[in-house]
Amino acid sequence: MGQIASQLCNQNSKPNQETDPIRQSLPPPPPPLSNGVAKAQLSYNDFEIVKSLGQGAYGNVYQVQKKTSNKQFAMKAIKKSKLLQNGMDLQMLMEKNVLLKNKHPFLVTLKYSFQSDKKLYLVMDLCKGGELLSYISQLNRLGISQEVAKFIGAEVLLGLEYLQRKLKIMYRDLKPENILVCEDGHIKIADFGLAKHFYSENEKCTTVCGTLEYLAPEIIQSLQPGFQGYGIEVDIWAFGIFLFEIISGQPPFTHPKRNPEIIMKKVLQNKVQFPSYFKEESKDIILKCLQSNPQDRPTWDQLKNHPFFSSINWDDLYNKQVISPILKHIPKRQEVKKLARPIIETQTDEIYRSIKDFYYAPQSLVNQNSNQS
Known part of the structure; x- marks a missing residue:
């Protein structure tokens, strides 16, 4: 996508x-x-x-x-x-x-x-495990995608919860391509290029950005004159889309040619069709996330207490004391x-201004001859 x-x-x-x-x-x-x-x-x-x-x-x-x-x-x-x-x-x-x-x-x-x-x-x-997207089809064929969705979804949930609660960040770009798999089978959320800092949980945004199939209805409605914008609940919507895609192999609202108008119309209509193999607890948590009214969507705490995650020990998961179910599916790459x-930069006469405060190293001065990591 x-x-x-x-x-x-x-x-x-x-x-x-x-x-x-x-x-x-x-x-x-x-x-x-x-x-x-x-x-x-x-x-x-x-x-x-x-x-x-x-x-x-x-x-x-x-x-x-x-x-x-x-x-x-x-x-x-x-x-x-x-x-x-x-x-x-x-x-x-x-x-x-x-x-x-x-x-x-x-x-x-x-x-x-x-x-x-x-x-x-x-x-x-x-x-080194690469993008989660590359695993989804295989997990679906093996019939274990719903079990893996619990594990991956739980780790993603903890990451998004941390972004919102601790850093006051709205992520706005959840999708399998932005979830990376580590060598131990655990994941890391990547790519914060669309992240938005907020000062209040009631704060609204109007910038329309994100991946088409993951846009919440209120983001699409931001294109309409007079609309008041959207809030942090868009990440809950995206989480529901994410769970659906992990389990089924594709998001619920899509189109073979990715026609934007058709996809956005489907999002606004919000008629989710589940394949027959979806379990009731999987369908229920997804439908709760995909409420058209943002205020009707669950909080992160409510999601953690949902029956879908009943087998998750959140403390053990956070401390990586749980063996990843996708560990054995990580390709044993021969390096x-x-x-x-x-790294070569081609010569040019164009020189662009410096981005202030962009430089960072663990030490303010870096000795290139040291054995620093």
Whole structure:
């Protein structure tokens, strides 16, 4: 499934004139040490590409290793030109801050971030199991998708609950492509590019963004003049869609050619048709999430107490004391020994402004000759 965020978000977000390419405000030079000698800041030159992990609307994701330690990470390289053209620079700063501030076992965390004249770089946890989406068809064929949905759904629930309650973040981008599987079979929620900070649980948003099949009715209605917007309940709706897709292999409201008008009409009509193999507890929790009126949807606590999750010990799950049911389905990849290649930025006369506060390393000064991770 593709994402319509880059198309729909633009209806409510216009580039700021300050995002024009300028040569001022380049990244500041590294601060001097006490002896007056400056240490170099971390940069893309400190990493080598092992392989490509994917491509998105704003850049690429790579598996990389740090030269000084050979430790491996996932690196997202984002083109400033595309961000600034779409007025998304502040949104990238939001993603960086969510990655950095969260301390949760089921959320991807930030290891480093830095920028060059042309790109932003996020260096994050590497989840070698890949995207959850690649497992769904297999689990469905094996007839274990509902049992796995309880486990995966429970971990995703804890992650989303943490985002809303602790970080005051509305996620807005739940889908199997954004759920990564670790080597131990547990998951991590990734990609916070559409995350929205809120100050009050009653706060409303009007920006239409997300993945088409996961849009809650009130997000679609935000396209209509005079509509008051949507709130944090959209993540509960998306959670119901997510459970349905894990179990069935596709979301409940879709179209073979992904016709936007047809899909949005189906969402607004909200007539869920369950395949015969859905158990009653699976249908019930999904229908509770997919209430057209946001106020009728359950809270995270109510979802945790639903019979669908009756077999889940939430404390044991949070502490990863539960063996993942998809562990044995993670492909035993034979890592092909390839010569890591350097990250190269092509020469250009275009220099884009620095994104303030984007740089991060565990230590404010990074010694490239150290054995730091």
